[in-house]
Amino acid sequence: MKPTITRTAVLLALATGSIVHAYQVRSDMILTMADGQATVIDGYMEVGEDGRIVAIEAGEPPASSSEEIVDARGRIVMPGFVSGHNHLWQSAFRGLGADQELYGWLKSLHWTFGRHFETGDMYAFTLHGALDQMVNGITTTLNHSQTIAPSYEDYMEQFAAEMDAGQHFIYSYVLDSDEPDVEARKAKLVDLIAETEALLDGHPCLGFGLHGVGIYRGADKMSEEVSVAKELGLDMQVHYLEEKAESLKSGQSNFQAMKEGGAVWDGLVYAHFIHVTDEILNVSAAAGAKMIWNPLSNGRLASGLADVPRYIDQGLQVGLGVDGAASADIADPFQNMRMGMYALRMRDSDAGIMSCYQILEMHTLKTAEVLEVEDQVGSLAPGKYADFLIIDPVSPVFDPYATLVFASDASNIESVWVRGVKQVEAGEVLKHDLPELRSEVAERVARIAAAAKNTKPEDHM
Ligand SMILES: [Zn+2]
Structure with a gap:
């Protein structure tokens, strides 16, 4: 039988895909992780309607650029x-x-x-x-x-x-x-x-x-x-x-x-x-x-x-x-x-x-x-997808890289963005009902565990 992609999958994928309004993310701690770019940027990242990064620059954005601003000053922005x-x-x-x-x-x-x-x-x-x-x-x-x-x-x-x-x-x-x-x-x-x-x-x-x-x-x-x-x-x-x-x-x-x-x-x-x-x-x-x-x-x-x-x-x-x-x-x-x-x-x-x-x-x-997808993701650079995290760090921040690696975990993540679309805010998934899914998963696992209880494990890979 031919593999199928469910209709829901296609529709939802499009819904979570590329339709965003252009906006800027402002931060004094942008870590691009781009090749050769270890300096922390105090500036802005511009995200286009296709969910890709248009520009990342130090300093103030030009007056003519988009008006919608995600203010992440005092927070770390990273891929x-x-x-x-x-x-x-x-x-x-x-x-x-x-x-x-x-x-x-x-x-x-x-x-x-x-x-x-x-x-x-x-x-x-x-x-x-x-x-x-x-x-x-x-x-x-x-x-x-x-x-x-x-x-x-x-x-x-x-x-x-x-x-x-x-x-x-x-x-x-x-x-x-x-x-x-x-x-x-x-x-x-x-x-x-x-x-x-x-x-x-x-x-x-x-x-x-x-x-x-x-x-x-x-x-x-x-x-x-x-x-x-x-x-x-x-x-x-x-x-x-x-x-x-x-x-x-x-x-x-x-x-x-x-x-x-x-x-x-x-x-x-x-x-x-x-x-x-x-x-x-x-x-x-x-x-x-x-x-x-x-x-x-x-x-x-x-x-x-x-x-x-x-x-x-x-x-x-x-x-x-x-x-x-x-x-x-x-x-x-x-x-x-x-x-x-x-x-x-x-x-x-x-x-x-x-x-x-x-x-x-x-x-x-x-x-x-x-994974050979570095032209799409993995760092913040013009042309790549705007896949980024806004991190609310413990303060004071002496070195943003050290704060991220030594002193952060998921509870410091303020928001998660994929293709320029916010997917997670303060630990909450925005486009799916995760608590309901967790209940469904628990029920399904309970059914499987009950069925497995009286059967011998298979002995192959
Ligand atoms: Zn494995």
């Missing part, structure tokens, strides 16, 4: 966070497998509950995850969608939910293994991409990638994914070298097959990439492969600490992700930055190992670069 690795549906399942590492945790979540999902579950859980991320300041996410629901139609609810949520996203797609042949599997993805591109500008999907599962399911599957990704010009993201025991047992030795199968190229994006060997790191960096670091999830699941400063020295591009909210367990980019940065500082007893500016840049522009 929305970009999260490069997420499973949005997991937001409904926090706090599970508290004493487990990756595989024990997977057993307590995916393999216990997955088969009991019904129509509508993935939609509700994914929408919940996307809205929750926006409340926490994440305006662009890569949803590494997962196929735990029983049917392809249920699986595709993840896409429909993101189209409705209003958050910018990249859809990391899993080829439909129920289709018997390669051409049919590929055709479904080609149709989805074409159908999305045919929508009027204003929808929140910034692009597609492939979620590679072949690394766990055999060389044939992997080479099929690699050839589809290369043919369609998509990146492929894979979970790799996450849990320590599995990495040492089989993960590291799988690299040879990946290399020989053409899987290590500049379209490969690793999620986690913790337990590397010198060879794996060097070959990957030389090939132009990239990675998403997920320190919150890596800490929670005791996966280990990626030696990110060394990776960067080797030339690897590194972005940040909060991962699924069942292993994070809060999709909080502030906490994510601190977890990663503090772990490195503790390890090395060296405060110079990573600066506030560097970790903030990693969760905005650098992640957008890894």
Whole structure:
């Protein structure tokens, strides 16, 4: 069956899309995070009717420019966070497998509950995850969608939910293994991409990638994914070298097959990439492969600490992700930055190992670069979407970067804007009924948990 984008999805996407009045945002603390622009700007940002940034300048705006003003003086204006690795549906399942590492945790979540999902579950859980991320300041996410629901139609609810949520996203797609042949599997993805591109500008999907599962399911599957990704010009993201025991047992030795199968190229994006060997790191960096670091999830699941400063020295591009909210367990980019940065500082007893500016840049522009959407989002610059946060900082502010990274969390977020449209104000989602959705999610999870109670968890991935 052909993938479908729901009518509601299209209408809502247009409604949350590009129709805004031009306005200016005034602030004495604009952090653009644009390449080479570390100086804090005291000035204004002009947003056009298409939801894109027209200008960012120091000083007073010209008298002739738009009259509508968002006064953010005394507050920090920064680009929305970009999260490069997420499973949005997991937001409904926090706090599970508290004493487990990756595989024990997977057993307590995916393999216990997955088969009991019904129509509508993935939609509700994914929408919940996307809205929750926006409340926490994440305006662009890569949803590494997962196929735990029983049917392809249920699986595709993840896409429909993101189209409705209003958050910018990249859809990391899993080829439909129920289709018997390669051409049919590929055709479904080609149709989805074409159908999305045919929508009027204003929808929140910034692009597609492939979620590679072949690394766990055999060389044939992997080479099929690699050839589809290369043919369609998509990146492929894979979970790799996450849990320590599995990495040492089989993960590291799988690299040879990946290399020989053409899987290590500049379209490969690793999620986690913790337990590397010198060879794996060097070959990957030389090939132009990239990675998403997920320190919150890596800490929670005791996966280990990626030696990110060394990776960067080797030339690897590194972005940040909060991962699924069942292993994070809060999709909080502030906490994510601190977890990663503090772990490195503790390890090395060296405060110079990573600066506030560097970790903030990693969760905005650098992640957008890894996802290849830096021409659209990731920093505040003319031509890009006006995806920004207004932060009410603790005072006094000695250094806005340090205040953001050390002394802020989601409760400091005054408002969240995507495509120039305000989506969140004082923690409240403006375009969806989040409290009602939370009740619906709780009911659906209770139904699934009751159904799972007397069944044995599945024992496969
Ligand atoms: Zn993941």
